Amino acid sequence: MNESLFLFDAPPVSYAIGEGALTYSRKILEPFNEAVILVDENTEKHCLQVFRENLPSLKVKGVIIINSGEENKKLEQAIHIWNEMTRLQVHRDSLLINLGGGVVSDIGGFAASTFKRGIQFINYPTTLLGMVDAAIGGETGIDFSDLKNQVGLFSDPHAVIIDPVFLTTLEDKHWQSGFAEVLKYGLILDRELWRMMYGMHFRQISDWNKIIIKAAKDKIDIVRSDNLEKGIRKNLNFGHTVGHAIESRFLKSGKPITHGKAIAAGMICETWLSSKVFALECTRLEEIVKMIDINFKRLDIDESAIPELLELMSHDKKIRGGKLRFSLLRKLGKAVHDVEVDPELVRKSIQFYVDQKKCD
Amino acid sequence: MNESLFLFDAPPVSYAIGEGALTYSRKILEPFNEAVILVDENTEKHCLQVFRENLPSLKVKGVIIINSGEENKKLEQAIHIWNEMTRLQVHRDSLLINLGGGVVSDIGGFAASTFKRGIQFINYPTTLLGMVDAAIGGETGIDFSDLKNQVGLFSDPHAVIIDPVFLTTLEDKHWQSGFAEVLKYGLILDRELWRMMYGMHFRQISDWNKIIIKAAKDKIDIVRSDNLEKGIRKNLNFGHTVGHAIESRFLKSGKPITHGKAIAAGMICETWLSSKVFALECTRLEEIVKMIDINFKRLDIDESAIPELLELMSHDKKIRGGKLRFSLLRKLGKAVHDVEVDPELVRKSIQFYVDQKKCD
Numbered sequence: 074m075n076e077s078l079f080l081f082d083a084p085p086v087s088y089a090i091g092e093g094a095l096t097y098s099r100k101i102l103e104p105f106n107e108a109v110i111l112v113d114e115n116t117e118k119h120c121l122q123v124f125r126e127n128l129p130s131l132k133v134k135g136v137i138i139i140n141s142g143e144e145n146k147k148l149e150q151a152i153h154i155w156n157e158m159t160r161l162q163v164h165r166d167s168l169l170i171n172l173g174g175g176v177v178s179d180i181g182g183f184a185a186s187t188f189k190r191g192i193q194f195i196n197y198p199t200t201l202l203g204m205v206d207a208a209i210g211g212e213t214g215i216d217f218s219d220l221k222n223q224v225g226l227f228s229d230p231h232a233v234i235i236d237p238v239f240l241t242t243l244e245d246k247h248w249q250s251g252f253a254e255v256l257k258y259g260l261i262l263d264r265e266l267w268r269m270m271y272g273m274h275f276r277q278i279s280d281w282n283k284i285i286i287k288a289a290k291d292k293i294d295i296v297r298s299d300n301l302e303k304g305i306r307k308n309l310n311f312g313h314t315v316g317h318a319i320e321s322r323f324l325k326s327g328k329p330i331t332h333g334k335a336i337a338a339g340m341i342c343e344t345w346l347s348s349k350v351f352a353l354e355c356t357r358l359e360e361i362v363k364m365i366d367i368n369f370k371r372l373d374i375d376e377s378a379i380p381e382l383l384e385l386m387s388h389d390k391k392i393r394g395g396k397l398r399f400s401l402l403r404k405l406g407k408a409v410h411d412v413e414v415d416p417e418l419v420r421k422s423i424q425f426y427v428d429q430k431k432c433d
Numbered sequence: 434m435n436e437s438l439f440l441f442d443a444p445p446v447s448y449a450i451g452e453g454a455l456t457y458s459r460k461i462l463e464p465f466n467e468a469v470i471l472v473d474e475n476t477e478k479h480c481l482q483v484f485r486e487n488l489p490s491l492k493v494k495g496v497i498i499i500n501s502g503e504e505n506k507k508l509e510q511a512i513h514i515w516n517e518m519t520r521l522q523v524h525r526d527s528l529l530i531n532l533g534g535g536v537v538s539d540i541g542g543f544a545a546s547t548f549k550r551g552i553q554f555i556n557y558p559t560t561l562l563g564m565v566d567a568a569i570g571g572e573t574g575i576d577f578s579d580l581k582n583q584v585g586l587f588s589d590p591h592a593v594i595i596d597p598v599f600l601t602t603l604e605d606k607h608w609q610s611g612f613a614e615v616l617k618y619g620l621i622l623d624r625e626l627w628r629m630m631y632g633m634h635f636r637q638i639s640d641w642n643k644i645i646i647k648a649a650k651d652k653i654d655i656v657r658s659d660n661l662e663k664g665i666r667k668n669l670n671f672g673h674t675v676g677h678a679i680e681s682r683f684l685k686s687g688k689p690i691t692h693g694k695a696i697a698a699g700m701i702c703e704t705w706l707s708s709k710v711f712a713l714e715c716t717r718l719e720e721i722v723k724m725i726d727i728n729f730k731r732l733d734i735d736e737s738a739i740p741e742l743l744e745l746m747s748h749d750k751k752i753r754g755g756k757l758r759f760s761l762l763r764k765l766g767k768a769v770h771d772v773e774v775d776p777e778l779v780r781k782s783i784q785f786y787v788d789q790k791k792c793d
Contacts, residue, residue, distance in 0.1 A: 148512070159578045162748065187547070190574060190585050214550060218519045225550050226586065388522065 087232040094236040108168040113141035119242040144329040154184035174200035175207030182213030186228035199239035201251025205288035210296035250333030264406035307410035312340030318385035337369035342422040347402040355432040447592040454596035468528040473501035479602040504689040514544035534560035535567030542573030546588035559599035561611025565648035570656035610693030624766035667770035672700030678745035697729035702782040707762040715792040
């Protein structure tokens, strides 16, 4: 097998990751009589033609367009897809192709899994975030009532086809957003990946194919060992408990930020929490914070926002029995889930971020 | 075991069916810290108190009320439930109790299965239709764009608790509606059940506990052997291809009819189709039509409605590869699925219903 293309069959999901995956996917599409393609305005412009040219024999029944952006990951867009699929007379044996970033695969996966009690879908992620995270694992859904992924379900795609060819037109802010998740894999389970990137700004990285395969494999390994987020999969939430609250707050205030920026901030807070709960060394805390700061400017959050952020966390699905639970770092490359943390310590972790301290 | 209470553990679902099931369910509820109860305005009035009195130790976090009626099986009501569950801070380990008929368990099951990527729910059906059909099998969903169950998913309840105690306050039209499905089980797989009821108006039946247990077991057997409606479960669609189209048409015209009335009419059409496709005998056709006519007045459908009904069927999820497929009777008590039928023959079957012929 070509080292630059990683193929993996993990029923019910088939994966093809790396250069050439798009062309390879012809085999996977063969059994389907017809497909509908879901795009956003960006992927319609930059990716749809490449997709069609590489898969000329696919019978496309229609193209459905939604609006890009996390602020548009809303029920209204799922309704639009249901309406369009109804109009196109999509049947149970039709296929939905999600050609886009996390918003497209999240909403598209949700709409497909709930259309006529479920039709199959395939994710072709076109952003770094989609490739290393959103397209893998069957987490579909929408934001609702200002809460992230409040409505959705676990539903596996038929296949995930990850081809870096789509990244050539990706904007910087989207590279950055996906990079937060790549850093996360390094921190929670892959020291080698962390070492490959350490000290670099993401624009300095050259061998993205290798990094994407490595990061995507990390995510596949985790979701395969824990399909319904009962255990180890929760480690993926590192940075996300605080991060989601930050993301929700910016979304509510009408100034949405990328998922990656929110998670980068969340990882700084939760690395600090790790240093308090697990005695992660001060030098390690500094190393991690430094790497995040190289790649992410600090967000405009001040002390007065902390109570609202804590309130938002109380809605988080990671709560059990009313207590705040975190996935934290026991050490670099090793996360632990279901760690109960006192709300006062959480408050201090955001204060640490606001004050831009190094170690305390 | 008490013959009037049937207990059956079929992971992931537990069933308790018959007199005493409500009280028995205490054991099933024990592991849950808290629950939210979903009712409609009827079950709030007639069933909620009985429920609470029999299960005094259940910690109820809140009661959510929706509007009854198939015409209200809509997205708006699912949104209402998501909003209420958000307000009540329902978490992933909370339980939703669906206390009501098919509309409550369909919408409630859908809302629960899509809330925070899925919380558990238990169905306590309070109507005959719910007890013998809707509450069993994990078919959740809503009507959308005037199409029945266009949005929804397969999601198993944690348990189904069927206690006839709730039927004491059931209106006649709801008895009738459920009775259509009971007749269906007789026709498609249970001659003994058919014989127990044959010739009677549903109001003449005395031993409902026995009939409910028998019919509910029939449905459980089918859904267990075919969880995702790939094969034998399709037999349950007998009467429903034409029936759903009829139901949709009345719904669209602003004069909704009960599911049972629509399915009763659909079963007459599809029994006629069976007589043409499988040479079901003329006397058998007459016997079946007679029994349905004893219990269901003919609907106000005339010839001019037939094209619209055929168009509605073309949206039906039971279509594969663009052809109309039916579940039909090979003989009394034996259905066959995926029978392709010429649209012209379908037209004639509705004509047979409209003309009120006996046999032709």
